[in-house]
Amino acid sequence: MRSHLRTLVVLALAAGLVVLFLYNVDLRGVAREIAHARLEWLALSLATMFVNVAIRAWRWQYLLEPLGMPSFVNAFKATAVGFAASAVLPARAGEVIRPYFLSRHEPLSATGAFATVILERLLDMLTVSALLAVYLAFWHSQLTLTAPSAVNALTWAGGTAAAGAVAALGVLFVLAGNPARLGQTLTRLEHVLPSSLAGLLARVAEKFATGLGVIRRPSRLLVSLVLSVPLWLSIAVGIWAVARAFHLPVPFPGSFLLIALLVIGVAVPTPGAVGGFHWAFRFGATTFFAASNDAAVGAAIVLHAITIGSQLVLGLVFAAEEGLSIASMKQLADHAEPERSV
Numbered sequence: 001m002r003s004h005l006r007t008l009v010v011l012a013l014a015a016g017l018v019v020l021f022l023y024n025v026d027l028r029g030v031a032r033e034i035a036h037a038r039l040e041w042l043a044l045s046l047a048t049m050f051v052n053v054a055i056r057a058w059r060w061q062y063l064l065e066p067l068g069m070p071s072f073v074n075a076f077k078a079t080a081v082g083f084a085a086s087a088v089l090p091a092r093a094g095e096v097i098r099p100y101f102l103s104r105h106e107p108l109s110a111t112g113a114f115a116t117v118i119l120e121r122l123l124d125m126l127t128v129s130a131l132l133a134v135y136l137a138f139w140h141s142q143l144t145l146t147a148p149s150a151v152n153a154l155t156w157a158g159g160t161a162a163a164g165a166v167a168a169l170g171v172l173f174v175l176a177g178n179p180a181r182l183g184q185t186l187t188r189l190e191h192v193l194p195s196s197l198a199g200l201l202a203r204v205a206e207k208f209a210t211g212l213g214v215i216r217r218p219s220r221l222l223v224s225l226v227l228s229v230p231l232w233l234s235i236a237v238g239i240w241a242v243a244r245a246f247h248l249p250v251p252f253p254g255s256f257l258l259i260a261l262l263v264i265g266v267a268v269p270t271p272g273a274v275g276g277f278h279w280a281f282r283f284g285a286t287t288f289f290a291a292s293n294d295a296a297v298g299a300a301i302v303l304h305a306i307t308i309g310s311q312l313v314l315g316l317v318f319a320a321e322e323g324l325s326i327a328s329m330k331q332l333a334d335h336a337e338p339e340r341s342v
Contacts (some may be wrong), residue, residue, distance in 0.1 A: 017268065017275025021297070029294035033246060034302060041245035042302065048238035049310040052231060053079055056120075059227040062220050064115040066213025070106040077318040078102035084315020085329045087272040087308045093313075097329055104322070115212045119172065119224075122165045127228040128263055129162035131236070135256040152289055158260060169215065176212035229319060235259060239303065246299040248291040258284045272308045 057076040064070055099113030109328025136155060214220045236255040239262070243250040251259065258281060265280025266273035281300035287293035291299075319329065 004071045008286065013268065014270035017270065017279055021278040021300070023277060024293070025297050030298045030301070033295045033298035037245040037298070037302060039245075041241045042222070042306065045241040045306050046244070046301070046310060048234045048241070049307060050314070051234045052238070053083070053314065055227060055234065057229040059123075059224050060116065060120065061233065062224045063119055063214050063229070064113060065220055066217070067108045068106065069296075070102060070108065070220055071123045074102060075151055078105075078130040080315040081319045081324070081329075082315070083311040084313075084319060087312040087315070088326050089330055090269050090271050092269065093330070101319075101322070101324075105217075116214070119169075119212065119215065122168055122172075123225055123228045124232070124263075125161050125165040126225070127232045129158045129165070131232060131256040131261040132158040133162075134255050135313045139251070139253045154257070154260060157264070173215050174214050177216050232259065238307070242299050242303040242306065243285070245302070246295045248285055248289065248299055249293055250289045250291070252287060254289060257288060272312075273304070277304050277308075293338065 054076060055071060057079045060071060060075050060079060061072060064075070068340065078098050078101045080221045081101045082094035084094065086092050086094030096118050099108075099110045099117060102108060102113055103110040132154070136151075136158075140151075143188065236252070236259060238251065239258050240252045240255040243255070243258075261280040261284040262277060264277035265278075268276030270276060278297075278300045281303060282293075282296045285296035285299065286293055316326075319325070
């Protein structure tokens with residue numbers, strides 16, 4: 001019952017965002033814009049999607065080093081499957097499925113690998129905030145300041161996100177200091193919880209803290225952070241290429257601002273970021289760069305199809321090789337037993 005209610009809420013949220021996205025839109029005009037989009041730029045955007053997955057897999061290898069160095073092929077496949085799951089399932093379910101998928105091919109703890117996924121998100125947050133800060137510092141004058149309050153809000157959000165990421169990294173640094181001691185500490189919960197549950201929590205916490213080990217190895221963490229820069233620059237190229245395909249007046253540095261908005265949009269827990277992704281792109285292109293409404297809507301639809309569609313197809317191919325369907329991935333995300341993920 002709870003699962004059905006959650007599904008209804010998510011679908012209602014996605015529908016509301018789609019309605020907001022398409023509000024006051026000339027659908028025929030949008031169709032014309034899509035039909036006249038330049039294919040060479042769309043092909044470039046599509047190519048960056050595969051580059052992004054490759055860099056993510058490479059970076060993940062460095063973060064996983066304290067648990068054991070997985071092969072690039074397995075890291076690549078697991079990353080693709082995780083993104084495919086997030087494309088069709090709500091609440092970023094792929095973040096849970098990805099480490100589980102990798103643990104099926106590598107002698108790694110799924111719980112420890114999940115800890116590295118959290119580190120990835122913090123590194124991404126820092127990089128996106130840095131790119132936004134660079135844009136606002138050097139190209140602020142290129143904005144169409146019809147909504148100065150939106151610029152101020154975005155500046156505040158970027159600064160807050162960066163500060164939060166640094167603070168979270170500090171907390172994880174402390175947790176990674178002595179995983180065994182953390183596990184022993186949590187076993188004391190048996191005084192207030194059933195001993196089996198307290199023991200399970202202790203084992204999970206210890207393996208999770210072990211997965212954070214890279215944060216105690218500055219050289220590895222630095223390499224992971226450095227790899228985040230070409231990753232997000234590649235993502236910026238993909239966004240900018242679609243803008244070029246639709247003749248939107250968005251300079252390449254302007255894609256840094258659009259990235260920040262899209263990160264906010266995809267944070268809305270709808271399958272495949274439907275609605276939130278689209279609205280964020282349309283809002284950014286029309287508000288800050290004076291793009292035409294029809295072109296911005298068409299570009300948002302095509303960019304979403306390229307970004308999510310390519311990840312979905314690639315991930316489902318690798319999932320099918322392992323006998324995983326969308327239904328089985330949903331079941332895994334909803335009902336995976338803690339003992340299996342430890």
